[in-house]
Amino acid sequence: MTAHRATASAVPGGTAEPGEHPLAGRAPESGGPLLVVDGLRVAATAGRDGPVPILDGVSLTVGRGECVGIVGESGSGKSLAMRAVAGLLPAGTAVTGGAVRIAGEEVLELTSRARHALRGRRVTLLMQDPFTMLHPQLTCGRQIADGLRERHGVLGGRRNAGARRAEVARRLAEVGLGPEIAERYPHELSGGMRQRVAAAAALAGDPELLIADEPTTALDAANQQAVLDLLRGLQRDRGMGLVLISHDLRVAFSACDRVYVLYAGAVLEHGRPAELEAAPSHPYTAGLLASEPSVRTRFAELPALPGSVPPPGRRGGGCPFAARCAYAAPECGTTPLALRTVTGDRRSACLRLEEIGDALTAPGDRRPAGGEAAAPAENGEPALAVTSVHRTFRSSGGDHEALRDVSLTVAPGSVVALVGESGSGKTTLARIAIGLETFDGGSVRTGGIALPAGRRPGTADRRRLAGKAQIVFQDPYSSLNPLRTVGATLREALAARTGGRVRDVAGADVDALLSQVGLPLPYASRRPAALSGGERQRVALARALAARPGLLICDEAVAALDVSVQAQLLNLLDSLRRSEGFAILFITHDLAVVRQIADRVAVMYQGRVVEEGGVSEVLDAPRHPWTRRMLDALPARAPGGGPTGGGEG
Structure with a gap:
């Protein structure tokens, strides 16, 4: 492709000169741009x-x-x-x-x-995932100190250990963390705290x-x-x-x-x-x-x-x-x-x-839905029934109570959103519901199957459970075998549903799954690496739908997608739910996504469900301080401008 920056003539509404910088003619700030x-x-x-x-x-x-x-x-x-x-x-x-x-x-x-x-x-770079920047085997203080040594050589050596500790504590305070964080390892911190430590380390060189x-x-x-x-x-x-x-x-x-x-x-x-x-x-x-x-x-x-x-x-x-x-x-x-x-x-x-x-300037075809979708009548067996569930993770560093007396019901054909801060217990609850994690007490019924407390389901129950509930994770690439073609992955899922052999699965059945999630039929011969993030997530969804589950669990399934691809997936999920009749437990940290996809929402905080109700009821008139805090934290306005599409609609 040839370069296109060197030719532009005067046009109605503006001018551009060959090779002209986008801010040419603007007065320099403090001696010019940085x-x-x-x-x-x-x-x-x-x-x-x-x-x-x-x-x-x-x-x-x-x-x-x-x-x-x-x-x-x-x-x-x-x-x-x-x-x-x-x-x-x-x-x-x-x-x-x-x-x-x-x-x-x-x-x-x-x-x-x-x-x-x-x-x-x-210049320094702060990555999306702080684990990319932070060494898991070094304390947070050591990693900040390493940057200080490179920038401030005087802080090196044993004789300057006290000054170095004081400077690390000052850098931690600058990002809103206490000095005790210096002795902790990255895995001992929440996602927000890790990002703060990564920022302190990135800025150590000033x-x-x-x-x-x-x-x-x-x-x-x-x-x-x-x-x-x-x-x-x-x-x-x-x-x-x-x-x-x-x-x-x-x-x-x-x-x-x-x-x-x-x-x-x-x-x-x-x-x-x-x-x-x-x-x-x-x-x-x-x-x-x-x-x-x-x-x-x-x-x-x-x-x-x-x-x-x-x-x-x-x-x-x-x-x-x-x-x-x-x-x-x-x-x-x-x-x-x-x-x-x-x-x-x-x-x-x-x-x-x-x-x-x-x-x-028009907002596109953004027609408000005709009122909030009514949740299906709660008759018959719920797709998911969680009652008074407890889960404590025990380790040499101390016990962590991940779930505390959690109760949640997902009615057939409904969409229940589960929201809360990182570490609030959302994913733990999802993994328990699908049989990937144990729980200590309470009761869990998924698709009518009672899951045992204190141990994983047996082989027979796992097979039955796979036909009742499926899960789609945030990163489809890590959940898809990179060596298998899309067609092979879907054939395996279809064979598991029927108990038959993979080679006996008809190509027409694979084509039907691809069509169902909006992918071209030739994609059956592709591997995950040849697909975009949104396309891989569609494959993960197709694999889950192969089991014809009554419950689909989406764990931050659209969190890492571009806004346009996210819109495609949300529309697709809503359409498939209506046509296939399955229920969805939708885990997300995005309240705008909750409004678009869910009938009901449950808010988790520190391992408890602290608020639950219809989406409009909870988002328009929140009662719990944590729900109000999440809503208050939304980036609602552009600087000096009106409301953003996500904040106000």
Whole structure:
């Protein structure tokens, strides 16, 4: 694919000059931006056909003391662009053009040793999963101290142990943690606490620029807001630049001063969040906004962008979004991509903005559902009946009471959402319901099968249970055999249901499952690695549906998906539930998803169900302090703007 940044002429509604930087003409802040990425190109170099472009002329700036968001679906190049800035590109990729300057210093021309010295001192990366950054066998204090030694050599050596401990304690206090955390290991902390320790370790070198890559994806609303507040506070107090990479528009719009929208390796739009939200100037941004569920309103169906991000090498010669765009004209697929001024420092790459601009401000086909779905009558055997269940995990470090007198019922054909903070017991309860975890006391009946307390179900009961209940996990890749084709996985699931042989399963039955979850029939010959995250989750769903269960347990099944793919899966789940009649226990930390998918919701806190009722009853008039705290923590407004789609509807 050829580069498209060098040609742009004056057009109605804005201008763009060849090679012009997106913020050209803007007055420099404190001697100029902290970070300038200009026309960055990155290619995959490991293929036999020569370099394949992945990033195609990405340009952006970050000022000192500014928070800049980068949003877009998986495969858009968000993380890769920032890894290029930090000098951490994965093997098989290389920078093929453009410039990256940090505080005026061109970093792409530095030697590998000089770039290594740059990391931690000028730029540092905070990952989505703190376990990626934190060594499981080192105490949290040791890992912060290692960064301090590199930056502050005077803190090294035994003679300075006291000063080093004091500085570690100060760094922990900076992220809202007590000094006792220094002696703990990462696995002894909650997800939110681990992210705080990872932030302290990342900032030990006092960098000028912090890149946070999806730092809140796996956290509940309260911990998510706490981490965002922490990062913004640290950024302001230190005068750092902060880049926040996220697929969650609510997070980016609530936390950032400016937002760049990336798609297929190119910037399609950028501006201030309130402006992007009130009047998106590219169909892609408008589509993402329309796909966001709302915590206030349940919609008949979420508008979802068709298709997926095209892989490198298949992106055509014009706008990479043209194939998925409802407003595309023939010239969109051939005219070189260029950012044009909309207003002020806001830019858009939409060629037809003048013609379709008014249509983009509409929220899409977001028709409110005709009232909240009524829960099915509770007659007959419940899909799941949990009564006064207790579960305590015992270890040399002390006992942990995971579940305390928990009772929960899922009626046939209903959707019950289970929400709560990380560590509240949601997944433990799900694993008990499916027979993967034992419980100490109380009673559990899944699909009419009584599960024994104190031990796992026997072989015969496990087989019966598999026909009554199935579970879909957050990460489908870890639950699918990477060596098996999709067809082989589904044949095995179908054979298990009938007790027959895998080779006797008809191909038509596999095709029927693929069609049921909206996947093309040729996908039967593919392996998981060849699928996108959303496609893998559809395969995991198809495998679960092969058993024709009465209960489907979804454990954060859409948490890691892009907003457009999430909308597709939520619509699919709702459609399948109505057609097949199964019940769903839906575990999530996203209250907007709860509003869209569930009939009832149960709130867990510290191992107990503290509130339960109809979705509108609980979300509109919460009674328990923890429920109110989760709702209060939602990122509801863009800075200086109106409500976000997820916060207000």
